[in-house]
Amino acid sequence: MNKGKDILSVENIAKMDMEKSKQFFFVGGVPVFDYMIDVEQDEIVRNTQNKAMFMDTKLFLPVGTILTGKTDTGEEIAINPFACADLMEIGGKHFYSLEFGGKQRQSRDIELAGSVDQVVGEMIEKIPDLIKSEKDIIKVEIKRPVKISLGGNNKNIIAAIASIYSSYGVPSLIDKISMFHPIFFDTGLELWNILQAEYGKLKVNTGDIEDVHIQGLVPRKGYVITVVKPDGTRHDRTILSNRTNEEKIGQERLLNRYQAIEKLLYESSKETDTYLVLNSLTNPEELRLVLHLLQVAYAMQVDTFFCLSNTFLNCASELVSSKSYFRRRMLRWFESPKELIERRVLPYTSHMILNREELTSLEPGIEIKGLERCMLEIARSMNHGRASFSVAGGKLLVSDGRRGVKLAELLAREDAEVFWEKCNLGPFNGFKYAERIISTGDDNVIKFVSTLGAGDTFTGIFIGLAALGWDMGHAMRAATLGAQYFIKTRKLPRLSDLVSLDNEHTRCGTFGRLKDSLFFHMDGDGVLTRYGAIAEKTNAMHTNQLHRPFSDIVKHYCGECK
Numbered sequence: 001m002n003k004g005k006d007i008l009s010v011e012n013i014a015k016m017d018m019e020k021s022k023q024f025f026f027v028g029g030v031p032v033f034d035y036m037i038d039v040e041q042d043e044i045v046r047n048t049q050n051k052a053m054f055m056d057t058k059l060f061l062p063v064g065t066i067l068t069g070k071t072d073t074g075e076e077i078a079i080n081p082f083a084c085a086d087l088m089e090i091g092g093k094h095f096y097s098l099e100f101g102g103k104q105r106q107s108r109d110i111e112l113a114g115s116v117d118q119v120v121g122e123m124i125e126k127i128p129d130l131i132k133s134e135k136d137i138i139k140v141e142i143k144r145p146v147k148i149s150l151g152g153n154n155k156n157i158i159a160a161i162a163s164i165y166s167s168y169g170v171p172s173l174i175d176k177i178s179m180f181h182p183i184f185f186d187t188g189l190e191l192w193n194i195l196q197a198e199y200g201k202l203k204v205n206t207g208d209i210e211d212v213h214i215q216g217l218v219p220r221k222g223y224v225i226t227v228v229k230p231d232g233t234r235h236d237r238t239i240l241s242n243r244t245n246e247e248k249i250g251q252e253r254l255l256n257r258y259q260a261i262e263k264l265l266y267e268s269s270k271e272t273d274t275y276l277v278l279n280s281l282t283n284p285e286e287l288r289l290v291l292h293l294l295q296v297a298y299a300m301q302v303d304t305f306f307c308l309s310n311t312f313l314n315c316a317s318e319l320v321s322s323k324s325y326f327r328r329r330m331l332r333w334f335e336s337p338k339e340l341i342e343r344r345v346l347p348y349t350s351h352m353i354l355n356r357e358e359l360t361s362l363e364p365g366i367e368i369k370g371l372e373r374c375m376l377e378i379a380r381s382m383n384h385g386r387a388s389f390s391v392a393g394g395k396l397l398v399s400d401g402r403r404g405v406k407l408a409e410l411l412a413r414e415d416a417e418v419f420w421e422k423c424n425l426g427p428f429n430g431f432k433y434a435e436r437i438i439s440t441g442d443d444n445v446i447k448f449v450s451t452l453g454a455g456d457t458f459t460g461i462f463i464g465l466a467a468l469g470w471d472m473g474h475a476m477r478a479a480t481l482g483a484q485y486f487i488k489t490r491k492l493p494r495l496s497d498l499v500s501l502d503n504e505h506t507r508c509g510t511f512g513r514l515k516d517s518l519f520f521h522m523d524g525d526g527v528l529t530r531y532g533a534i535a536e537k538t539n540a541m542h543t544n545q546l547h548r549p550f551s552d553i554v555k556h557y558c559g560e561c562k
Helices: 041-047 116-126 153-166 191-201 251-268 284-299 310-321 337-344 356-362 371-381 413-422 454-467 472-489 495-508 550-558
Strands: 022-027 032-040 053-055 058-062 065-070 076-079 088-090 093-099 103-105 138-141 147-151 177-180 220-228 238-241 273-278 303-307 351-355 395-399 405-410 433-440 514-523 536-545
Touching: 022 153, 022 251, 022 454, 032 041, 032 065, 032 076, 041 138, 041 220, 065 116, 076 116, 093 238, 147 153, 147 191, 153 177, 153 454, 153 472, 251 273, 251 284, 273 284, 273 454, 284 303, 284 310, 284 337, 303 454, 310 337, 310 356, 337 356, 351 356, 351 454, 356 371, 356 395, 371 395, 371 405, 371 433, 395 454, 405 472, 413 433, 413 514, 433 472, 454 472, 472 495, 472 514, 472 550, 495 550
Parallel strands: 022 177, 022 273, 032 220, 065 138, 103 238, 273 303, 303 351, 351 395
Antiparallel strands: 032 147, 053 058, 058 093, 065 076, 088 093, 220 238, 395 405, 405 433, 433 514, 514 536
């Protein structure tokens, strides 16, 4: 392979126009209030009289176990895991389980949290054969005050973008960024003050208060439980999530909200670099309007980042099961979430970010076709015909746990011709199209606190740097280092933290490699073989590469970092 030019000195690498403002619109993903709960393992064992069991990634609690404590505002609180867990019998005794590293949603018609009297009364009412009186309740004390903070996918992504931008070597950068996360909320609740304070720090516009307020709307809450072992180390976290009542948001309010967003896109996207971030939706009525918004953004050449989640798939499933969203070409209603996403989301999306589990939910054939083939097929179905791209097709990122992250994309023709020359594939004789798969981020992280939230950190860093014109491979490397830093420290990284972590991988031998695969597809020449006639030919080049020092990449894009 030819050495060619140093990629960091190539003049046509996209550079950010520092004088031009940027705006991000975040849709979907309601605000979530995280109740941060630390429970001592010894406290659980002592209060349950050694009946609690720790098995692999699960904690089995005897029926009747509740957690009691106070919030950082002094409010007494009791948490009932039974609201989110399946009841099971082990050795003639009844238990419910908490999954470490996972999220369990409220599945019973019983309050997840409230006063001790309320929780105890509901347990006696719902399972009188097991809980006959308060004597059957096992109270595990939460010794530290329960801190309440604003969370949720969009807030976490916004915070990651802000952390990276504030450490960029351009002091005025953060002042040129606008963040919009239009929400609905009962502004009479005390939690509204927390939301305003935290979004105020991030300079996020949530809309006018009269447009935001919905009386009686239940906020989403996540009770984030961390069990602390006797040696001070921690089990991975588990989250118990409550039910909400989004059906209180009327169709007219939703329609007015999305028409206002569309108007903003029409008015400002020509003068300002605009990005639409679509996250987890839970309201099928809102999804109807999001599908229209995607087409408006597409027409206005607004880059869209689609963060697929299982909640989005469930929302799409509810919409199609109602037989009320029409597929015009087939003159029938959409029949599956997969069909809806393939026909109404992917063609209008430039970037899609998800994990392997979510990809499997969307494309069950992954186990037969293989991950990379599925990724390339989906990338080809994205972003059809956008004027700002020289080739149809989008960019698909799939995180694969400890194996890192992969990017599939169709290459613009001018880029593909450069790669053809660098790969030393002989005289250029034309090709129909070229594809690429990049894999990175398989470094070894020896010690970590928790993986929960790392996906949002990865997504935020990638979106933020992609919007600044970073090469996709460089943005992926930054995002994977950022996710690694987050699971080690539970802190949002700055660019200097990513440089330090990259240096640590080099010193400790824990670094991974970057794998880059290029596929050039050409027409067949009709030559007969013993098996048939050649219909298509593909030239492929696979390379394993050692990572360039991340400090070099940072210097290239911003000169210095903080």
